[in-house]
Amino acid sequence: MVLSDNWSLPPYRFEPEQEPAPEAAPNPDSEPKAEFARGTGRKPPKPPKPPKPPREPGGGFRWTSLFSWAGSPKLRWVWLSLLILILAGMVAVMAGLVYIDRKYLTDLPALPARDALFAVNRAPGIRFEDREGKQIAVRGPRYGERVTLDQLPRYVPEAFLAAEDKRFFQHGALDFQGIARAAWVNWRAGRVVQGGSTITQQLAKGLFLTPDQTAKRKLQEAVMARQLHKVLTKQEILELYLNRIFFGANTYGIDGAARAYFGKPAGQMSLSEAALLASLPKAPSRLALTKNMAGALERQRLILGNMLEERWITRAEYEAALADTPVLAPGATQDEGDLGYILDYATAEAVKIAGPNSPDLVVRLTIDSRLQATGAKIVRETLRGDGARAGAKQAALLAMTPDGAIRAMVGGTDFDETAFNRAVQAKRQPGSTFKPFVYAAALERGVLPSDTRVDGPIKIGDWAPANYGGGYAGTVSVETALAKSINTVAVKLGQEVGGQGIGELSRRFGLTSIPPNPDLSVTLGAYEVTLLDLVSAFQVFQLGGQRQQAYIIEGIVGQDGQPIYQHAAKAPSPVYDVANASMMVKMMKAVLLRGTGTRADFGRPAAGKTGTSQNWRDAWFVGFTPDYVAGVWVGNDDDKPMNKVAGGGLPSTIWRQFMIAAHKDLPARDFDWLLPDPVPETEEDPRNPFYQDLAGDFARTVRELEDETAEPYTPEEPDEPGRPVQPPQVPQIPY
Numbered sequence: 001m002v003l004s005d006n007w008s009l010p011p012y013r014f015e016p017e018q019e020p021a022p023e024a025a026p027n028p029d030s031e032p033k034a035e036f037a038r039g040t041g042r043k044p045p046k047p048p049k050p051p052k053p054p055r056e057p058g059g060g061f062r063w064t065s066l067f068s069w070a071g072s073p074k075l076r077w078v079w080l081s082l083l084i085l086i087l088a089g090m091v092a093v094m095a096g097l098v099y100i101d102r103k104y105l106t107d108l109p110a111l112p113a114r115d116a117l118f119a120v121n122r123a124p125g126i127r128f129e130d131r132e133g134k135q136i137a138v139r140g141p142r143y144g145e146r147v148t149l150d151q152l153p154r155y156v157p158e159a160f161l162a163a164e165d166k167r168f169f170q171h172g173a174l175d176f177q178g179i180a181r182a183a184w185v186n187w188r189a190g191r192v193v194q195g196g197s198t199i200t201q202q203l204a205k206g207l208f209l210t211p212d213q214t215a216k217r218k219l220q221e222a223v224m225a226r227q228l229h230k231v232l233t234k235q236e237i238l239e240l241y242l243n244r245i246f247f248g249a250n251t252y253g254i255d256g257a258a259r260a261y262f263g264k265p266a267g268q269m270s271l272s273e274a275a276l277l278a279s280l281p282k283a284p285s286r287l288a289l290t291k292n293m294a295g296a297l298e299r300q301r302l303i304l305g306n307m308l309e310e311r312w313i314t315r316a317e318y319e320a321a322l323a324d325t326p327v328l329a330p331g332a333t334q335d336e337g338d339l340g341y342i343l344d345y346a347t348a349e350a351v352k353i354a355g356p357n358s359p360d361l362v363v364r365l366t367i368d369s370r371l372q373a374t375g376a377k378i379v380r381e382t383l384r385g386d387g388a389r390a391g392a393k394q395a396a397l398l399a400m401t402p403d404g405a406i407r408a409m410v411g412g413t414d415f416d417e418t419a420f421n422r423a424v425q426a427k428r429q430p431g432s433t434f435k436p437f438v439y440a441a442a443l444e445r446g447v448l449p450s451d452t453r454v455d456g457p458i459k460i461g462d463w464a465p466a467n468y469g470g471g472y473a474g475t476v477s478v479e480t481a482l483a484k485s486i487n488t489v490a491v492k493l494g495q496e497v498g499g500q501g502i503g504e505l506s507r508r509f510g511l512t513s514i515p516p517n518p519d520l521s522v523t524l525g526a527y528e529v530t531l532l533d534l535v536s537a538f539q540v541f542q543l544g545g546q547r548q549q550a551y552i553i554e555g556i557v558g559q560d561g562q563p564i565y566q567h568a569a570k571a572p573s574p575v576y577d578v579a580n581a582s583m584m585v586k587m588m589k590a591v592l593l594r595g596t597g598t599r600a601d602f603g604r605p606a607a608g609k610t611g612t613s614q615n616w617r618d619a620w621f622v623g624f625t626p627d628y629v630a631g632v633w634v635g636n637d638d639d640k641p642m643n644k645v646a647g648g649g650l651p652s653t654i655w656r657q658f659m660i661a662a663h664k665d666l667p668a669r670d671f672d673w674l675l676p677d678p679v680p681e682t683e684e685d686p687r688n689p690f691y692q693d694l695a696g697d698f699a700r701t702v703r704e705l706e707d708e709t710a711e712p713y714t715p716e717e718p719d720e721p722g723r724p725v726q727p728p729q730v731p732q733i734p735y
Helices: 063-070 073-104 155-164 176-189 199-208 215-231 234-244 254-262 271-278 293-309 315-323 337-354 369-390 431-444 478-483 487-497 499-508 520-524 531-542 578-594 650-662 688-709
Strands: 126-129 135-139 361-365 394-400 406-410 452-455 474-477 553-558 563-566 607-612 618-624 629-635
Touching: 126 337, 135 337, 155 199, 155 234, 155 271, 155 293, 199 215, 199 234, 234 254, 254 271, 271 293, 271 315, 293 315, 337 361, 337 369, 337 406, 337 553, 337 563, 369 394, 369 406, 369 650, 394 531, 394 650, 406 650, 431 478, 431 487, 431 499, 431 520, 431 531, 431 578, 431 607, 431 618, 452 478, 452 487, 474 478, 478 487, 478 578, 487 499, 487 520, 499 520, 531 578, 531 607, 531 618, 531 629, 578 607, 607 650, 618 650, 629 650
Parallel strands: 126 361
Antiparallel strands: 126 135, 361 553, 394 406, 394 629, 452 474, 553 563, 607 618, 618 629
């Protein structure tokens, strides 16, 4: 067959049509014709349709008719209701926006100029000294040099996209598809296993916000991300992210991390090293290369797999990267050990004082290095021994001198394992450790330590608080009730004072987490507090009713020696009557001498209070001498109950050992400001001994009967949010 390039064709010529012959008139007697014309194979033409009648004037669809129908009186109420619903919806939307703005966005940080974004909120380098001027740590962000995307191998930014946001260039500031996917995956898993934050959101959080997992912070993060997305291109956002992201070990930015971990600039990193660093921003503490290289390498393999799936690397590059295990440079990271909790807290305080964009600083702390090391050692060894057997995995300790200077702060058993500072960040139920504030409020209303109250059943609505051990002592003095930590008497005193009175005194003492008018469960420590706040509140008793502000920074100077800040000693503020404080100290002395805190007694004048929250989830001891006030918390981060650990057990033991070390070489002395107790205006009811003996006989009889019929004990839910219920046949643990 021959092909030709000549595509021209002669014009088509139509044949002239022949007029059809006239059909013969139909014969009514003849049979119907066949459906197809014989010989032609075509249908006969259809008869023409009759013409439509002409439209009458005014007929057909008219808009005026529709408007007349819609405006009929029968439908006016429909339109009126619809209008009202629309207006109500608009008002509701506007009200919701106003509410969100006022509740969540009033303190939204202002977005700085583009040129200032690289240095905004960049923490200074800090050299820390203890109270004696000895250097204890050097901490400061290691940023390295600022790098651009052009200075990096292409696989470096791609590794971070594969790890954090594969669709970065396909969505805006927020990835709604990713959010929906994460919500679905987390719902099916029953826990959070996947996040939906974009790199822009992570950058906004790192630059301007705190890491708190709250709705407010997430909303602010979304707003700040949208603002960043408006002023920066995608490439600029990714570049800023790589220069400011946190990699652990005080290292920020891709170049700082490359130099710290591998001893080389970011532009010289291999694919394997880049993917390993990309594994860190998700969990820099948990995946720290010096502590958990295996976990980091596992995540590195996932990142390399994502890069292969996205066709950003070839199969050969993938295999080569897996075979190339990165090696850390000598001295890559600093080990802060037990000082990590202090340095985190002190760094935040120094930035508040000196400003976020300050030059490098020298910060002198109030910390006593000897006491800090001793406290950390006691906490760690106690938790490894008795704590392990008791199901307690964490503890915190905080100690201050009368001027408010923090001498020791132990935020946990291992800072490298978790940087969460349980001394200042954890809010937990104090249990009976809160009772002194109930008694203090009662003393302000005229109650005396020698006054009596009946320890007996009490019911408030559906709440029937019971005692630790289940029995009742009958008529007891207020002092004895506090020393023995009797729940029913604390609740009755709380009824006399009222929730508003307890809330007002608590806030006066510095416990601002207690609401102004709490319910009566506050008498047994149902409202959460931090260890720092609780120790500071106990210091009011130590100082005879004076409140002192806790502090950890003594002074700050620049690297050139120029002073920036010096703590000014201030006279404490009077918040409680000294006569009442004297009575409270004497009552809390009885806790250590003959009450629930006898394990804390170390042979010196001291006062304090034990506490245990519901189901043995938290155990406390907070106490003081004229020289120190200190508190100890023991529990689990996941709120898992311990094996009947009460405040009179492990916390009292830790407190006692620490206070022995703290008072080494200090002379024993009592509180020199104590006053004589006031003389009661009325004599004791002579019937009290009779009723007290009767109540004791009754309690013994009940215990004997229960002992005879007792089943093997299984812990149950406590009857109240103070101390947990324990069966009478089990000896009472010092509490």
